[in-house]
Each structure stands twice: as C-alpha cells, then as structure tokens.
Amino acid sequence: MQDIAIFGAGGFGREILTLIQDVNRVSPVWNVVGFFDDGYPKGEIINGFETLGTCEDLNAWEKPLAITLAIGTPHIKKNILSRITNPRVSFPTLIHPSVLIGDRDFVEIGKGCIICAANIITTNIEIGNFVILNLACTTGHDTVIKDYAAFMPTCNISGEVVIEEGVYCGTGVKIINRTSIGANTIVGAGAVVAKPLPPNCTAVGVPAKPIKFREA
C-alpha cells in the first residue's frame, strides 16, 4: 500500500477521504496517513485521521508520499501546488470505482486529478492535470478540459467543448456542445453556457452572461 495524505482538511477533504476508502474497498491501494492544511493546528483528529501540519511540514516529510489536493478553487489549488517543493511528493489521479469511462483507449487523464463518484466520461476526451470532476458530472465526446479546471457536482459538459485552464463551474452548470469557456472564468451555479465565454470573468444565468471581469 502507498502512503497518501489529503491536502485540505475541510468538507471536500473529508469527501475525498471517503473516495479513497471506496477505492481501497475494491482493491487496497492507499494507506491514509492524514491531512495537511495551512489552516488547521497539527494533531487534530478529523474523521479518524490526524492533521499533520502545513505546507512547510509537508515539505519536510521524509518518506515518499502521495498527495491529493482537495481544494475546489483553481487559483488556490495552483498556489498551494507551487509551494509544495518536496521531491518525495507525487500527485496521483484518484478515480472513484463507480466512474464510467466509455473507452479508456480514447480518454486521457493527467496527474493530480480527482474524479468523484457517479461521473460519466464517454470517449475521445482529454483531461489535463489537477482537474476536479466532483460528484455526478457528465463529460461528452471530443471535449478538452485543461489544467486546474474544477466542476462542482452535477455539471453536464456536452460534446466538443473546450474548457481552458483554471475554469471553475458551480453546481449544476450545463455547457452546450461546441462551446468553450476561457481561462480562469467562474461560472455560477445553475448556469447554461450556450455561447463561448471569455476568459477571466464571472458569468451567471440562463444563458450564461458575464457579470464581472477580473485582470488576467
């Protein structure tokens, strides 16, 4: 069994713990050593596992350790990742045993991703690194999802969609086929993306329209 720790001891971190336990029920792969989190004191017990400290403590860890980043917000996840400098740390992709992948020969998934229970991913799909597909999302044919993108529960990504780096889609977002979402754009819960969305904005509604822009 390989040692693994969850970075992020909040609610999503506890959900990822259950994902790992479900993986282990099918085939024992992971030995959970605990949680890291910059915001929790060392030595607390969360759902039976210890908090092991901050990013600094992780950088001082002396044995090989797999880390899963249970952090939903792309730019926060990217920032934490840039501070992890320990060469003993690796970033596996975790896929819940219930996930349905249509054709594994034509679905590429990078490192450090989290694919939660009840996802369906069909075929000819590229998923980059550190992508999160939270519970019960669907991803259709010929879609590209770039690094750090995060989809909250029950998003539906139709076919031939391009999701650029760092996109965040709230719960229940629906993305119509052949559309795209620009880098670092946030799409509010329940939105329907019917036309391509530009980068660095927040878009909400049906159809989704930008309501705010940020500096790149």
Ligand SMILES: CC(C)(COP(=O)(O)OP(=O)(O)OC[C@H]1O[C@@H](n2cnc3c(N)ncnc32)[C@H](O)[C@@H]1OP(=O)(O)O)[C@@H](O)C(=O)NCCC(=O)NCCS
């Ligand atoms: C869009 C979102 C990111 C908020 O962005 P924000 O920049 O903080 O925006 P604000 O809260 O200031 O809201 C701006 C306006 O958009 C509206 N709005 C916010 N979220 C909206 C949504 N999902 N759909 C429609 N309108 C929304 C607000 O009511 C407000 O309207 P007003 O100007 O008429 O008062 C947030 O509301 C959201 O949907 N987050 C996703 C949460 C989620 O899915 N979490 C999953 C956890 S597992």
